[in-house]
Amino acid sequence: MGIFNRVSDVIQSNIVAMLDKAEDPEKLLNLMLNDMQDALNECRTTAAALLCEEKIITRQIENKEGELAHWQLKAELAVEKSRDNLAKSALLEKQRVSESIASKQAQLKTLQESILKIKADCERLQQKMVQAKSKQTQLMQRHNIVIARKRISTQLQSDKVAHALSRFEQIEQRVEGIESQIEAYDLTDTARTTAVQIELLVKNEKVDAELASLKASLKTNLQKTA
Template structure:
């Protein structure tokens, strides 16, 4: 494909439509950017060649102007010596140089117009590239955001998180049971009737032993 055809296709391309039709928008935009960069390099290279050609033609035009001046001087010299035939021949050579110069001026004008087209194409290509790169950055940001949201969703709703919280519930239940067991060990409830009667009997025995101990100590004292 020629450089001008490729450039026209790029200018005519609707980037939004291309991305909408693409199965992989990120890959498509990378391809578009690569195509634009390659075309931009080719356009600049062609512009550089045209500039070089223009400079060479201007140098040739300058030499042709000098040649015309030289033939004019020779024609004038021949006439001063009454050599009209030589003067006529000199003027014919000057005309050849003038015709060549005229042709070069036409080619230089074409090159100048071509360079204007190249300049306009380069500006448009750079604009398209900026648009494509902006789209590429936007797409990359959207993909990064989507991945981050997906990871967050997986973390919040995924099976691993649910299992972890289920284990937390089990551990909390075990802690509740351990605390309940400890609290139960320190609890003292109301005494039953048998326990109260047994306490009375124990108290009577203690009182009897105390009275016996007092009597014994009194007898020793007498």
């Protein structure tokens, strides 16, 4: 049966290894899923046909067993009537039916083995499909992430974003310029304040000196008058 080879090839395929080597894993996975589904459909159709054939052969064996019992009774009756020739003929028919039953039973055994195998293959194939669909979900998630990243990258490279960033830089530069001016004013005020203090200090010293001189002059005049 060609279906066994076909299903076996699909089941034994290493999905992960094939996808890693594929140039377009998503496309290959879709093709594999279609191939698996076709194989599974064939598998189920063949299993149904085998089960039908099993019922037919089982029914044929049951009918043959009825014939076997019939010829056994004929042979016994012929012996009772002392008709050995008829008894031999009945036994020959019984032997023929018995051989047919043996042949049918061997055929049924082979058929049942095939049914067990194809049922097992169907189950394994379904498991493979679950694995492949899980991989398909992962690929779709990765694909969506890549698209999202690409969209973000495209937006970051757009003229609007570039213009907004440029405006932000201009505003930032203006703020830094104002801060620099404030710092410069602070330094100027500090320097001016220091200069004024020093100037006042010098003036105070001159006043103090002039006051001392005035006091000394008055004291001298008073001494002369006395």
